[in-house]
Amino acid sequence: MIEPQILEHPKDLLLRKERIPHIWCPGCGLGSALSALVDALRSSGLDLKNVAVVSGIGCTGRAAGYLNLDSFHTTHGRAIPYATGLKLANPDLTVIVFSGDGDLAAIGGNHLIHAARRNVDIKVICVNNFNYGMTGGQGGPTTPRLARTTTTSYGNTEKPFNLVHLMAACGAPYVARWTSAHPHYMKIAMGEMLKKDGFSFLEVIAPCPTNFGRRNKLREIKLLQRYLEQAVLESQPDIAKADIELDSPILCGKFVDLERPSYLTALKETVSAKVKVYDFRGDGRAPLEEEPVKPAAAKAPRKPAEVPSERPVIQRPVQIKLAGLGGQGIGLCGLIIGRAAAIFDHNQAVYTQEYSPEARGGASASSIIIASRQIHTPYVTKPDIMVIMAQGAYNKYQKDVRPGSHLIIDKDLVRPKDLPDSVRIQAIPATRLAEELGQKVVANIVILGFFTALVPHISLAAMQKALKGSIPKGTEELNLRAFETGYNYGKKRRQYRDHGY
Amino acid sequence: MPPVKRKLFNLDQYQVPRGKVQIISERCKGCSLCLEYCPNKVLAWSTDYNFKGYRYPVLEETEERYCISCRFCEEVCPDFAIYVIDKKERG
Known part of the structure; x- marks a missing residue:
């Protein structure tokens, strides 16, 4: 045991220090991704008063609470709708969505594809750990085939989403993928995203040593080492080959980078001259529902038990x-x-x-x-x-x-x-x-x-x-x-x- | 470090940068990423435990193995527990 030291980390400026150390497990890739985001924001030169971070539910969802920026911890799967609202209400904001695969691709899958189709100017960082980590490691839409999770104990039989391909097909103008073992590239990609006008998507492959790693015999740091070995870095990777299998190489790099007018730009060009804006008036309040009283549990009849000789007798509980x-x-x-x-x-x-x-x-x-x-x-x-x-x-x-x-x-x-x-x-x-x-x-x-x-x-x-x-x-x-x-x-x-x- | 056989002819004009590793041990969760990533292997495990019950990295420099201020550990640390400050050359 040692006395606490007074050291000031350079990244502390962007963190809510009282909430650090964060809750993420040792070996988790989320911390590296958050660290890269902090680095990218520091070197971007953006006015940090105009940056907002939105996250959904799950381990990744906690990120919004750790960043000393305007941040939003939203309901499950709805990070992108909240972010869209933020961006439309205040177009000066740089809106970053930092959430997990379970939140963005599973429960919020529809929002993700439609935001990409609309090309809303938000920056989506999807940390993909192949399972639902916080709830105990259930299989999700990104779990690779034959991977073991709590709900696929004989190996997953379903084909997983290829998120980068999905996003490219939906028309996202910037799509990249890195693993959390490449913090430097991750940082560069995030910096590019912050400059991009339009929907930009970064998939970060992150290890979940506690749930995914443990069930697939890759504990602690071994899972990250595996990703590092599996990763293939290409300058112009072929997006059709970006499927993730348990043992096949993980293709990393920048898949799509093109110019396409963002939602707000297109909106201004076509409809802004013709639309009349009404004020929203909402004062309806729904009465609160009373909580139902829980019925008392029925008492189980007590069975007389055989008493072993060496049984300790405990008078007082x-x-x-x-x-x-x-x-x-x-x-x-x-x-x-x-x-x-x-x-x-x-x-x-x-x-x-x-x-x-x-x-x-x-x-x-x-x-x-x-x-x-x-x-x-x-x-x-x-x-x-x-x-x-x-x-x-x-x-x-x-x-x-x-x-x-x-x-x-x-x-x-x-x-x-x-x-x-x-x-x-x-x-x-x-x-x-x-x-x-x-x-x-x-x-x-x-x-x-x-x-x-x-x-x-x-x-x-x-x-x-x-x-x-x-x-x-x-x-x-x-x-x-x-x-x-x-x-x-x-x-x-x-x-x-x-x-x- | 293995012995150097070939040498840059203008090597004496370059200086290997030196850094000083700062470790906030209370934040460390012992994931061992910094030890894995350090190219000069200047970090080692502590013999003590921190507040959360994890061993944390400590600096172990020798004449050959010293911090070259590459900042890999700072970049990779998921817990914001390690950073590097540049050190002036000792001469």
Whole structure:
């Protein structure tokens, strides 16, 4: 852990600094694309007061919120209609649409083709990551054939859109494609787009390592390296050969660059002399609809269960809260604890999760309540045991740590401060131990082992059974080793068990 | 760097530019793009973790491997976490 430095990045001028670091995953191409746009805007010489950025929904949609320009975060798929409106209402604006393939080509596909046909003077940057990244990696209209996604687990059978060909066919006067591994070319293309009068379209092929990469066995930086290898750079590429297949080369370059009068120019030439403009008067207000009351869920009849001999009896419900950053496996960890308590220890357990929109890196938490009798509230208000795996999560959930509770932390990643004196802290270097075992991702299992060794409410046998049933096939050996490492580390501090609650 | 066999006859008139890499470690997410792109391999992983739990790049310059101010890292960094300032030639 180091003290925050005061360094001023040259691109900070165009960013809303309080929102950085952004939510995009490590290895994602969106950051590179945004960085190139910032560079292009800086070197374009445009008056930045007359630049507006519009984006739709999805990971890419967040870009509008990160740029310190007039920006619009619109409804799903409707970025282009909003941008068209902006441009028509104020022709002095330079309007940039920065959105993803799911937003522009799928739900907003019709708007895209018609904006290109009309030749509205907007600059569209479509970041194509071949799937719906934010919602969990479903297949979309750009998913290449045979690619695996959440909804095409045997490989996609549909032919994807060839976006550059589509745009050229619709009459767009500027069409280019680059991958996010070519930041310099991307920057040049964006600079050309800013100067162009008319609809200009740039497709940026960006890796989605968290969803698309993971399901196609190209994790982290490997996906970007693959794109770099696959990319073919040509000065005059043939647009008919620009189809994207999973293994075929990705043709990059400037496909179309021609002069065609933009929508506003054509409008002025032909109709402006004949049209009378009326003021719009809209004062109609629709009454708000009342929200329907949700019916209470029916109670399931309770089955009498067989009680195993080593089952820990828990008189008062024990509240457990696990917190960390998305991707650390906090959710899985909570699920295993809940399963162990409910299925294998024949106690009762309730499990809830909370998380932020980012797929990696946002503070997330899972809460478990376990008891021997029925639990009447699912919500953890006063946790007896807290497990915190990262400083970001500590800052968010520190307010929940109450006096007299137990706090389990990752020694290297969390620096606890401002805590009541009666909090008992147990620390384990889980991430370091996991790295020694070979994979950083099993840090959560290490901490789970540590937790089992220290906490008397769940039996070891139950936890092991639950662990075996909850992890993906082929990783059992590594996970069990990680569990053992954590358990042995925790056994040394066994006296903690005798405290009782 | 491999030993140079042939030499430009007016090489002494040129100077290799020098830069100074600035790293905002709190913004880094450890994607390793800068390490991959750096042509002179002047960056290495830190032994420490940052606020988000990621290792971040640190500058490791030697006599042969120094920053030549190509600004590739600045261009490629998706997190606005690294930039280069030009350094005056030491002589």
